[in-house]
Amino acid sequence: MEKFETIFHRAANRHGGEDALREKVANRYVGSNVEIEAGPKSDDRWLAEFSKRIFQAGFNWSVVENKWEGFEAAFWSFNPRRCAEIDMEDMERLTTDTAIVRNPVKIKTVAPNARMIIEMSNKAGSADAFIRGWASEDYVGLLSYLQKHGSHLGANTASYALRFSGVPSFILSNDVTAALIHAGIIDKPATGKRAKQAVQEAFNHWTAECGEDLTYVSRVLAHSIDAG
Known part of the structure; x- marks a missing residue:
């Protein structure tokens, strides 16, 4: 497994340095101009x-x-x-x-x-x-719950809803998936239970390493490599 430090530096080199990357990660969300809505929702x-x-x-x-x-x-x-x-x-x-x-x-x-x-x-x-x-260390469990008990909340739909609501989350976009493959976590898009668990374990490892949350790690991964 790649160290998060390695992934971060690769992303920083691609996006104008560490400060520029941190600003980009803090202010933008994958594939959208939607801003995060912090705080509780009714x-x-x-x-x-x-x-x-x-x-x-x-x-x-x-x-x-x-x-x-x-x-x-x-x-x-x-x-x-x-x-x-x-x-x-x-x-x-x-x-x-x-x-x-x-x-x-x-x-x-x-x-x-x-x-x-x-x-x-x-x-x-x-x-x-x-x-x-719900514990972020079992984020895939929350996604599974939403898919099972809700309707049309599979794939990345639920993840976008959670991300834009301020819930720490990873989104398995094409770029994040490519980064996970590059890091040797999976060898194809994570659709099965075993692959999703491997992704969760990798994110748990990286959040512990860098002291940041799932959203931060997911955003850095997204900037570290192109899906091609």
């Missing part, structure tokens, strides 16, 4: 966050962003208890609402994700407490 804001990333997945992010006021109105400000009860009549209205992206498959994710949020809140007092209380 249950409705977590449902909104997950929903936004689901609608943006595989789509033009700016279109969803520009329509977001329409989404908020259409989905009752993402009140989890109301969204959990979406029925056929609601679906007919939502799939014809030009103020939102009228994708029936993605619209159908809101209700099960609302129920997941309610379940989290029942377990921990709030979805925020449930999510932020």
